[in-house]
Amino acid sequence: MDYLGSFDQYSRTPQRVDDEGIMYSTTHFRKGLKIELEGKPFLIVDFLHVKPGKGGAFVRTRLKNMETGQVLEKTFRSGEKVNRPDLVEREMQYLYQDAEGYCFMDNKNYEQIFIDQEHLSDSRDFLKENIDVKMLFFNNKPIGIELPTFVELKITQTDPGVRGDTATGATKPAILETGFVIQVPLFINEGETVKIDTRSGDYVERV
Numbered sequence: 001m002d003y004l005g006s007f008d009q010y011s012r013t014p015q016r017v018d019d020e021g022i023m024y025s026t027t028h029f030r031k032g033l034k035i036e037l038e039g040k041p042f043l044i045v046d047f048l049h050v051k052p053g054k055g056g057a058f059v060r061t062r063l064k065n066m067e068t069g070q071v072l073e074k075t076f077r078s079g080e081k082v083n084r085p086d087l088v089e090r091e092m093q094y095l096y097q098d099a100e101g102y103c104f105m106d107n108k109n110y111e112q113i114f115i116d117q118e119h120l121s122d123s124r125d126f127l128k129e130n131i132d133v134k135m136l137f138f139n140n141k142p143i144g145i146e147l148p149t150f151v152e153l154k155i156t157q158t159d160p161g162v163r164g165d166t167a168t169g170a171t172k173p174a175i176l177e178t179g180f181v182i183q184v185p186l187f188i189n190e191g192e193t194v195k196i197d198t199r200s201g202d203y204v205e206r207v
Helices: 117-125
Strands: 023-025 033-037 040-049 058-065 071-077 081-083 087-098 101-106 110-116 132-138 141-146 152-159 170-174 182-183 193-197 203-207
Touching: 033 081, 101 117, 110 141, 117 141, 170 193, 182 193, 182 203
Parallel strands: none
Antiparallel strands: 023 081, 033 040, 040 058, 058 071, 087 101, 087 132, 101 110, 132 141, 152 170, 152 193, 170 182, 193 203
């Protein structure tokens, strides 16, 4: 299945991500930096510069494969260089899900692109129709999306609210309209809309 259709004719408009040069040295390493290894895009999850008493310095890293989600550990020699991946972001709007996958529309040229569940990972737990996201492409293929930091979703099922109970800190499970289950304060009722932090999946406040 061709996810991208006629992407090439629009490839001049998106901005490249982490466009600081062709290669990165270990001195540039930081959490969240995107690098390329063996032709694959990786995200630096964690890193540690080590200067042993004997031998050369090195950097120990935990990397996440941005295509598969697999996490691995890799050690680099101090000063070693790695490629910057060919990553492009496009502003997209989520439309619907069907047998082909999750359908998004480019906000500039209205091109529709499908992406499968594997590449969405946990992001699908917060996908609501018409929500705007940033879709990430590697070598002209979609590999994932970046959600807004906060989304507002309706509670479709939870136990009845407890009136006046706003200070105890106790929580109860609630099912969102996307099917995702979160913990909410006891006073939250079914049918209410709540704000969710997409980074952690935590309840923020009632809307």
